[in-house]
Amino acid sequence: MSKPKTKAKPTAGDAVRARKRKKLGFLAEMEYKRMILYPLVVFLVALILLAVNFPTLGIDLQGGVVVTAYGIDANPDELAKTLSAQLGVDVRVESFTSVDTSGIRVYAPVGTDPTEIIKILKHDYPNAEYTHSEVQPTFGKIAQQQGIRALVFAFLAMAVVVFLFFRNLVPSMTIIFSALSDMTIAVALMGLFGIELTTATIAALLMLIGYTVDSNILLTTKLLRRKEDSVDEAYLSAVSTGFTMSTTTLGALLVLWIISTSQTIDNIAIVLIFGLLADFMNTWVLNAGVLKWYLSSPARGGSE
Amino acid sequence: MKRRTRNLLLNWRIILLTLFLVGSVATLAFKPLTFGIDISGGVALVAQTEHPVDSDTMQLVVSSLQKRLNTLGLRDITVEAQGDQIVLIKVANVSTAEEANQIKSVIESQGVFYMEFSGTVFGTGEDVEYVGIYQIKPDNSWAVPFRISKGAAEKFAELAYGKKGWPVDMFLDPPVNSLMVVPDSVYRLMNSTDFNAEAPNAPTLMERIGQAFNVTVVAYANQSADEIAKLAEGKDKIVLVDVPQDLQTRLEGMNLTVRYVPRAPGESDHALIVRVLGLYGPYSLGEGLTVGEPQQDVQITGAAPDRLTAEQEASTIYTVLKSGSLPVKLNVVGMEFISPRLGENFRTQALYAGLAALIAVLLIVYFHYRNWRIAIPVASTSLFEVVIILGFASLINWNLDLPSIAGIIAAIGTGVDQQIVITDELLSGERSTRITRRASVLRRMGRAFFVIFASAATTIAAMSFLLVYFVGTLKGFAFTTILGVLIGILITRPAYAEIAKYLLGED
Numbered sequence: 001m002s003k004p005k006t007k008a009k010p011t012a013g014d015a016v017r018a019r020k021r022k023k024l025g026f027l028a029e030m031e032y033k034r035m036i037l038y039p040l041v042v043f044l045v046a047l048i049l050l051a052v053n054f055p056t057l058g059i060d061l062q063g064g065v066v067v068t069a070y071g072i073d074a075n076p077d078e079l080a081k082t083l084s085a086q087l088g089v090d091v092r093v094e095s096f097t098s099v100d101t102s103g104i105r106v107y108a109p110v111g112t113d114p115t116e117i118i119k120i121l122k123h124d125y126p127n128a129e130y131t132h133s134e135v136q137p138t139f140g141k142i143a144q145q146q147g148i149r150a151l152v153f154a155f156l157a158m159a160v161v162v163f164l165f166f167r168n169l170v171p172s173m174t175i176i177f178s179a180l181s182d183m184t185i186a187v188a189l190m191g192l193f194g195i196e197l198t199t200a201t202i203a204a205l206l207m208l209i210g211y212t213v214d215s216n217i218l219l220t221t222k223l224l225r226r227k228e229d230s231v232d233e234a235y236l237s238a239v240s241t242g243f244t245m246s247t248t249t250l251g252a253l254l255v256l257w258i259i260s261t262s263q264t265i266d267n268i269a270i271v272l273i274f275g276l277l278a279d280f281m282n283t284w285v286l287n288a289g290v291l292k293w294y295l296s297s298p299a300r301g302g303s304e
Numbered sequence: 305m306k307r308r309t310r311n312l313l314l315n316w317r318i319i320l321l322t323l324f325l326v327g328s329v330a331t332l333a334f335k336p337l338t339f340g341i342d343i344s345g346g347v348a349l350v351a352q353t354e355h356p357v358d359s360d361t362m363q364l365v366v367s368s369l370q371k372r373l374n375t376l377g378l379r380d381i382t383v384e385a386q387g388d389q390i391v392l393i394k395v396a397n398v399s400t401a402e403e404a405n406q407i408k409s410v411i412e413s414q415g416v417f418y419m420e421f422s423g424t425v426f427g428t429g430e431d432v433e434y435v436g437i438y439q440i441k442p443d444n445s446w447a448v449p450f451r452i453s454k455g456a457a458e459k460f461a462e463l464a465y466g467k468k469g470w471p472v473d474m475f476l477d478p479p480v481n482s483l484m485v486v487p488d489s490v491y492r493l494m495n496s497t498d499f500n501a502e503a504p505n506a507p508t509l510m511e512r513i514g515q516a517f518n519v520t521v522v523a524y525a526n527q528s529a530d531e532i533a534k535l536a537e538g539k540d541k542i543v544l545v546d547v548p549q550d551l552q553t554r555l556e557g558m559n560l561t562v563r564y565v566p567r568a569p570g571e572s573d574h575a576l577i578v579r580v581l582g583l584y585g586p587y588s589l590g591e592g593l594t595v596g597e598p599q600q601d602v603q604i605t606g607a608a609p610d611r612l613t614a615e616q617e618a619s620t621i622y623t624v625l626k627s628g629s630l631p632v633k634l635n636v637v638g639m640e641f642i643s644p645r646l647g648e649n650f651r652t653q654a655l656y657a658g659l660a661a662l663i664a665v666l667l668i669v670y671f672h673y674r675n676w677r678i679a680i681p682v683a684s685t686s687l688f689e690v691v692i693i694l695g696f697a698s699l700i701n702w703n704l705d706l707p708s709i710a711g712i713i714a715a716i717g718t719g720v721d722q723q724i725v726i727t728d729e730l731l732s733g734e735r736s737t738r739i740t741r742r743a744s745v746l747r748r749m750g751r752a753f754f755v756i757f758a759s760a761a762t763t764i765a766a767m768s769f770l771l772v773y774f775v776g777t778l779k780g781f782a783f784t785t786i787l788g789v790l791i792g793i794l795i796t797r798p799a800y801a802e803i804a805k806y807l808l809g810e811d
Contacts (some may be wrong), residue, residue, distance in 0.1 A: 132401055252665050
């Protein structure tokens with residue numbers, strides 16, 4: 001750091017940036033009507049998916065018992081049969097593997113004694129490490145209500161702040177709709193991939209509000225406040241920044257997802273990945289399409 | 305160049321970052337982080353009160369629970385009220401699932417404590433001001449000294465005047481305002497002088513609980529469910545003791561609250577009565593208390609056949625007295641147990657996952673810009689941010705649980721995003737001429753910080769609702785997210801902007 005070369009100014013190679021812009025050029029050339037249409041179709045598909053296949057609620061939201069055993073390598077179906085027979089209730093067994101351990105999770109209905117399950121498992125797998133949790137339906141209901149309340153309030157708070165910052169109806173509404181669509185698509189994908197709705201994944205959806213608004217604010221700011229460049233130029237510059245932002249975050253989340261064996265962290269990571277992928281479309285296609293249309297309509301901000 | 309470097313190092317933003325960084329490292333060195341149950345191992349329980357209570361009552365519940373769990377010899381307990389119905393209990397260093405379940409049953413059995421004499425309640429758990437260490441004498445008699453409130457002592461002195469040897473009863477969670485249906489033999493025993501200590505002419509146990517708790521006892525003689533329901537009119541619940549169980553289903557079918565208590569194998573009538581009523585005693589009233597003088601320092605004494613039984617009896621009373629009374633009944637509605645060994649795994653894993661994510665950020669940022677002079681500052685600023693957040697967490701004794709860690713990840717994620725915004729704004733000035741550059745740097749930074757403040761504001765606004773309204777684990781998530789975002793916009797982001805300007809030759 002002491003002797004930087006004066007001549008070769010340390011910046012990103014122009015070639016690299018030019019290449020990136022070229023790669024993303026197709027987005028800039030897209031017609032705004034289609035840019036608005038496609039994401040709306042995806043949003044509708046997500047809504048339909050939600051209607052037919054809403055993600056199942058985790059035990060922390062609906063009540064139940066789960067016993068997790070680490071260091072077990074077992075056939076989940078056989079284990080489920082044995083356990084159901086011995087306990088007299090229907091249980092579901094899932095196996096999981098990660099970098100350094102493998103294990104199983106046993107899901108049992110409310111009222112089952114987790115220590116009984118552990119006792120049976122310990123008979124065959126004395127060296128495994130066990131954890132268990134149980135939630136009564138009453139508390140599940142409280143958690144559900146609070147989850148919904150938290151999502152609604154957080155969303156409203158976000159909407160108000162966005163309005164305060166932009167004081168402009170169309171751009172603000174677009175940002176808010178993008179965030180809504182991101183969350184909807186993320187939840188739809190959860191249903192599709194069998195990821196449960198839990199307090200942790202609700203946290204992830206809340207995080208999504210923060211993340212998605214970031215890129216949308218960036219885009220809107222650049223397009224509305226940047227007067228020295230053309231709309232396309234500003235858009236390309238925003239998209240290249242946004243692309244860097246999203247891939248960095250996605251990469252970090254992917255690593256987190258691969259390395260962690262904690263279900264909480266895993267689920268948060270995967271839901272954020274879903275949401276960020278949806279956000280990519282909603283920001284750089286939908287939001288951009290609306291803004292382009294808004295800026296080019298003569299009644300509004302003028303064409304350039 | 306030298307001057308530029310010095311200017312950078314003397315910039316107040318850089319100095320601020322350095323100060324916070326050094327402070328955090330020092331804090332972490334002297335005050336290790338405390339981890340949540342889900343990371344360090346232990347049991348976390350969520351208990352719900354029977355009905356919503358006011359904040360004073362809630363405070364009472366919290367302190368009583370704390371006392372009771374402490375009495376059990378558990379350490380590292382936190383009891384925390386959330387809202388008007390939820391109590392969160394966390395006990396660290398619990399190593400087996402059985403131990404975890406024991407704690408659960410203690411919390412649930414935590415009942416309401418009454419002291420009763422001659423059919424009048426003269427004190428509750430709130431009147432127990434102090435409990436002394438119990439003593440066991442060589443002849444296996446025992447004594448538990450305790451102090452009761454002035455009000456209770458006065459009331460007692462009045463009631464007990466001249467009643468030497470009369471029975472003093474204590475109850476933990478008796479079936480207040482109920483109808484008890486019991487077998488004939490039990491009925492006769494309750495109505496006899498068997499529970500009268502040394503005073504045959506005192507009211508019987510049945511009379512005493514009838515007067516003190518409005519408990520009506522009837523003998524079971526093949527009454528129909530309808531007849532029993534009629535008797536129970538105006539009562540809160542029906543307690544069926546060792547009678548045919550199909551009565552329970554039928555009465556519950558009439559929408560009545562029923563508690564069914566079967567006789568344990570080999571349980572005597574006496575033991576059954578004691579268990580159903582939550583009765584401790586009766587204790588015979590010593591002469592010293594019968595003279596009408598209020599005495600706050602009293603003791604319960606008893607005798608047992610051997611030392612072990614004496615010890616058990618004395619410690620039970622000790623615990624019951626010491627735990628104080630809960631003004632409302634608690635149900636455990638959720639519990640989570642993580643074995644400490646697993647917790648340790650989680651902790652190292654979280655560390656590896658965090659480091660790996662940081663390296664991923666470094667590599668991806670490098671890949672985008674093909675420039676280490678951008679990638680390294682971005683990644684290290686994120687690292688600094690984590691250090692400062694952790695330093696803060698240890699300073700205020702924040703319990704770092706998995707949701708808190710998720711919150712840190714969220715903060716870092718937005719942090720990296722914002723640094724990229726700054727970097728790109730700086731780089732986008734490359735094409736402009738030297739003359740316009742200085743002015744445009746300011747403008748571009750202004751734009752970058754507009755984006756940063758707007759997104760920080762939305763995140764904070766969204767999360768503060770969580771912090772205020774939510775019960776349970778999401779509080780930690782909201783807290784660390786907000787903390788991270790604040791540290792980001794106040795300390796690390798401005799510093800990064802300075803460093804980036806320096807490194808990219810734009811100052």
